[in-house]
Amino acid sequence: LTEEVRLHNVLYSVEFGITTELLVTFDTRGGKVSSSSKVLHYVALVGDDLAFYITLQATCVLLVVIMAVDSFFTISHMRRGMKKGVYPSMGMVFLTLTDLALILCTASLLVLIIPNKATSGDETERIINRLVAIPWTDEVFSMAEKKLEHLEVLTELEFLLTNDESINNIAMIVAVILLVRIVAATSAHPRIALITSTLGYAFMDLFHFCIVFILLFVSFAAIATWRFGSGRRDMVGYSAALQALFDTLLGPPGVLSATGSAAEDPEMIVFLGLYFVVMFFILLNFILAIFVSAYGRLVADLEANEIEHDVVSDFCTMLIYIFRSARNAWPRRTDLINFIQTEVPPSPTITLRDIEDQFESGRSARFFIEYYSEFSLLKPEMEQAKKAVAPVEVVRGLVERVYDKVSTMEEDLKLVQRTVSLIKDGPPEPQSGAGENGKFDNGASAVGPKLIGADLRRLVELKKLGCISDADFQTHKEVLLASFGIAAGTQALEDREADQGEDPAEGPEEGAEQYEGDVLEAEVVARDTGEET
Numbered sequence: 001l002t003e004e005v006r007l008h009n010v011l012y013s014v015e016f017g018i019t020t021e022l023l024v025t026f027d028t029r030g031g032k033v034s035s036s037s038k039v040l041h042y043v044a045l046v047g048d049d050l051a052f053y054i055t056l057q058a059t060c061v062l063l064v065v066i067m068a069v070d071s072f073f074t075i076s077h078m079r080r081g082m083k084k085g086v087y088p089s090m091g092m093v094f095l096t097l098t099d100l101a102l103i104l105c106t107a108s109l110l111v112l113i114i115p116n117k118a119t120s121g122d123e124t125e126r127i128i129n130r131l132v133a134i135p136w137t138d139e140v141f142s143m144a145e146k147k148l149e150h151l152e153v154l155t156e157l158e159f160l161l162t163n164d165e166s167i168n169n170i171a172m173i174v175a176v177i178l179l180v181r182i183v184a185a186t187s188a189h190p191r192i193a194l195i196t197s198t199l200g201y202a203f204m205d206l207f208h209f210c211i212v213f214i215l216l217f218v219s220f221a222a223i224a225t226w227r228f229g230s231g232r233r234d235m236v237g238y239s240a241a242l243q244a245l246f247d248t249l250l251g252p253p254g255v256l257s258a259t260g261s262a263a264e265d266p267e268m269i270v271f272l273g274l275y276f277v278v279m280f281f282i283l284l285n286f287i288l289a290i291f292v293s294a295y296g297r298l299v300a301d302l303e304a305n306e307i308e309h310d311v312v313s314d315f316c317t318m319l320i321y322i323f324r325s326a327r328n329a330w331p332r333r334t335d336l337i338n339f340i341q342t343e344v345p346p347s348p349t350i351t352l353r354d355i356e357d358q359f360e361s362g363r364s365a366r367f368f369i370e371y372y373s374e375f376s377l378l379k380p381e382m383e384q385a386k387k388a389v390a391p392v393e394v395v396r397g398l399v400e401r402v403y404d405k406v407s408t409m410e411e412d413l414k415l416v417q418r419t420v421s422l423i424k425d426g427p428p429e430p431q432s433g434a435g436e437n438g439k440f441d442n443g444a445s446a447v448g449p450k451l452i453g454a455d456l457r458r459l460v461e462l463k464k465l466g467c468i469s470d471a472d473f474q475t476h477k478e479v480l481l482a483s484f485g486i487a488a489g490t491q492a493l494e495d496r497e498a499d500q501g502e503d504p505a506e507g508p509e510e511g512a513e514q515y516e517g518d519v520l521e522a523e524v525v526a527r528d529t530g531e532e533t
Contacts, residue, residue, distance in 0.1 A: 003029050008154055012128055017044040019124055021161055040161040046121035057114050064106050071099045077334055084342045095184055102177045109170045116167060127157050190308050194298070202294035209290060213283055220275055221245055227267060245275070252280055321371070328367045329360045 009022040019042040027034045045053050074096055078088045088096075130153045135141050187196040199206075224241040234244040234255050248254035256272055308314060324330070336358055344354045352362075352369050359365040 003027065010131065010154070010157065012124075017046065017121070017124065018042070019044070019127070019157070019161075021157060040165060042120070042124065042157075042161050042164050044120040044124040045117050050117065050121065053117055054114070057110060060106065061110055064103055064110070067099060068103050071096065071103065074099075081334075081338050084338060086338050086341055091187070095181075098177065098181050098184065102174065102181060105170065105174045105177060109167070109174055112167050112170065116164065123160060127153060127160070189311050189314060190302055190305060191311055194295075197298050198291060198294045201297050202290050205290045205294070206287075209283075209287055213279075216278060216283070217245065218242075220271075220279065223271065227271070245279075248275075249279060249284070252276065324367070324371060328364045330364060330368055331358045 005026040007022075007024040009024075011020040011022070012018070013020070021040045021042075023038045023040070025036050025038075027036075078092070078096070081088065131150075134146055134149050134153075136146060183195055187193040190197065221238060221241040224235045224245065225238045229235045229237070229241070233240075235241045244255050248256045253272075253276075256275070302308075330336075336355065339358055340350065340355065344350065347354075352365055355368075356362055356365040359368065
């Protein structure tokens with residue numbers, strides 16, 4: 001007996017270049033006749049359409065290469081982090097694996113689809129010409145030969161259509177992975193990460209919900225198959241019962257209507273009542289409550305998050321950061337984050353000293369700190385962190401300030417000692433004496449009253465701080481005070497000689513009067529030390 005009958009109908013659209021095969025199958029096995037149908041299309045591309053299609057696929061090849069390079073650097077970065085003890089998050093691992101799967105599937109699709117479409121025009125023309133060229137009215141060829149030729153063409157066409165359908169199935173997988181990747185990419189910003197963040201909040205609740213849902217659903221399907229499979233076609237098998245119950249959930253009552261013969265069966269009425277109450281009114285509303293609760297927590301966290309703004313402003317900020325990073329030679333953000341996580345001791349604040357080793361220069365590190373100091377939202381946090389800094393940090397800051405003060409005092413003492421030495425010893429090549437003390441007079445003149453007055457103030461400051469002994473203080477003070485008048489008078493006479501051309505031999509008294517302000521300043525310094533000029 002005949003078990004299967006297949007009807008082939010081949011259609012060709014000259015305008016669009018589409019070859020269509022309609023396949024209808026009748027199956028008489030199982031004591032009944034069942035039918036199924038399938039429609040397959042094969043689109044031929046020629047001319048400008050083919051050139052445009054190849055251009056698009058070449059762009060896809062370039063994008064796949066870029067994605068492969070990016071994935072390579074991502075994996076390399078993850079390996080470097082793992083060597084330092086920084087392990088990637090599960091989300092990062094998931095995105096990386098998704099990218100790898102997308103690269104492999106897309107590369108496989110391009111390898112198959114480009115040659116297939118490049119030869120689609122020639123293949124279509126060859127098959128259609130063979131079908132048209134069969135000599136049905138020619139008596140030279142027998143009917144068996146004509147039928148054999150026809151079946152061979154149909155087999156070849158079916159192989160071509162099946163191959164094209166397989167390529168389309170791979171394209172469907174790529175499209176689904178792309179869809180998942182696009183949804184996952186929205187997690188780059190909190191304001192658009194609605195789906196991923198909500199799923200993240202609801203993950204554990206959904207996991208436990210699915211356990212309960214699957215247990216109850218398969219139990220209802222088992223009861224339906226056992227009790228009603230003999231009388232209902234939609235429950236004749238376990239898979240049929242699962243399909244019927246799932247269809248009912250999508251749009252109740254679905255195929256499980258309580259009308260007709262089902263209304264006369266009390267067991268069916270009880271079954272339907274339990275099923276709709278448990279699966280629809282309780283469990284489906286539970287899942288809605290889970291998502292609403294998760295979304296509420298997401299919105300609350302977004303309102304509490306002070307570091308993010310809207311997508312547009314954050315995107316502009318990102319572009320500014322990229323420009324400044326390139327101009328100031330900043331390190332990669334991921335490398336800097338890994339360094340802070342692994343090398344910098346835990347602290348409420350991160351100072352310039354903590355991260356300056358990661359930058360090419362101190363200037364680059366300073367610009368990096370100044371860039372983040374521009375964000376107004378970080379200023380209250382920075383002030384709070386300064387108040388909450390650990391005692392060790394306070395002590396370290398005090399030590400640094402004391403060290404700076406000591407260094408300053410050491411420099412002041414060196415300046416005073418240099419001035420006193422110059423006054424006593426005179427310049428490197430002393431001139432003829434201008435007074436009774438020779439070198440002393442020349443040294444005071446070489447130093448000048450301004451420098452002597454400044455050193456007197458330094459000397460007093462050092463004495464107050466206890467950085468100089470009493471004997472050294474008295475010795476330096478006497479030299480400085482004694483030489484102040486000589487230096488002032490000599491300087492005044494030189495200035496008058498330069499301005500009026502007069503003889504400077506009138507004595508230091510008139511010169512001292514020209515520097516009355518400097519003398520008064522020296523008197524104030526001397527009074528502070530308990531001496532008189």
